[in-house]
Amino acid sequence: MSTTEVDYSLILDILEDIFGDYKNHNDYRCQVSFDCPVCSHEIKGLDDGDGKGNLEINYKYGVYKCWVCSETHDTHGSIHKLIKKYGTPRQLKKYLLLKPEDDDTIGKRVYKKVRLPKEYIAFKDVSMGMKLLPTYKQAYNYIKSRNITDEMCAKFNIGYCASGQYENRIIIPSYDKDNDITYFVGRSYLSKTKRKYMNPEAQKEIIIFNENLIDWNKPIYLVEGAFDSIFLDNAIPMLGKFMSQKLFDELYENAKKITIVLDPDAWDDAEKLYHRINCGKLMGKVWIIKLEGNKDIADLKGDLTNYKEKQLD
Numbered sequence: 001m002s003t004t005e006v007d008y009s010l011i012l013d014i015l016e017d018i019f020g021d022y023k024n025h026n027d028y029r030c031q032v033s034f035d036c037p038v039c040s041h042e043i044k045g046l047d048d049g050d051g052k053g054n055l056e057i058n059y060k061y062g063v064y065k066c067w068v069c070s071e072t073h074d075t076h077g078s079i080h081k082l083i084k085k086y087g088t089p090r091q092l093k094k095y096l097l098l099k100p101e102d103d104d105t106i107g108k109r110v111y112k113k114v115r116l117p118k119e120y121i122a123f124k125d126v127s128m129g130m131k132l133l134p135t136y137k138q139a140y141n142y143i144k145s146r147n148i149t150d151e152m153c154a155k156f157n158i159g160y161c162a163s164g165q166y167e168n169r170i171i172i173p174s175y176d177k178d179n180d181i182t183y184f185v186g187r188s189y190l191s192k193t194k195r196k197y198m199n200p201e202a203q204k205e206i207i208i209f210n211e212n213l214i215d216w217n218k219p220i221y222l223v224e225g226a227f228d229s230i231f232l233d234n235a236i237p238m239l240g241k242f243m244s245q246k247l248f249d250e251l252y253e254n255a256k257k258i259t260i261v262l263d264p265d266a267w268d269d270a271e272k273l274y275h276r277i278n279c280g281k282l283m284g285k286v287w288i289i290k291l292e293g294n295k296d297i298a299d300l301k302g303d304l305t306n307y308k309e310k311q312l313d
């Protein structure tokens, strides 16, 4: 590792000089996003950016990638390559003086694939012998207490870890269209825990949770968490109260009908979300359900028959 301190703000300055204002910036992860010049200019013929911010750059690791056109247009690689192509020779020279010394080797680690913890065991694969273990019983009792059935465990490949980094956690994996793992949620099944959720270092902003199970032609439920999504047919969790740009774009292009169901304490967020997505092509296709009291979707076992979906003014 390099021992010299790198002034990342100066690298960010160079990137802003070249690509304009950034869309998102996570300074903890040293990650910043801009409109992709290939998507905007070469593909869409725009003089300015397309407003999507798909070009993600990690200036600590010295790499970049466009989440849309990296495969088709080879839009990924080292920042060196990126600045060489889009910056001036002067900007490139400045960058090479500033950059971390070993960015080429560590760069490969940044966009590594998510893997399930090696201690993960799917409930459907638990042997008779293992069912006698207290750790299994504890995990299984927890999912029963959350109204999760064996069928749901099988459908979503829900499992648990009895040891390791995700010890004492229920794991709900997420898969993409090709059934490759993209993410997982690790929820503690202990009643006393310092950290309720532990999820992998990965960008949940760029995945659709369990995309492999989504039928875009059928009505889609938008919910907060992975634990909500397993109770409804064709539900996408936002993994929080706010929607990522990626999810918005996918819904905008593909959804025929969307119903928002957030937790009862998040009605204001739900209303805001409704108005944000009920626009353009989605106008009139968005519905909303207001849950009463303090019952969430899991408490209701996904039974929304007593709730009427409506559209807002």
Ligand SMILES: [Zn+2]
Residues within 6 Å of the ligand: 036, 037, 038, 039, 040, 054, 055, 066, 067, 068, 069, 070, 075
């Ligand atoms: Zn692109």
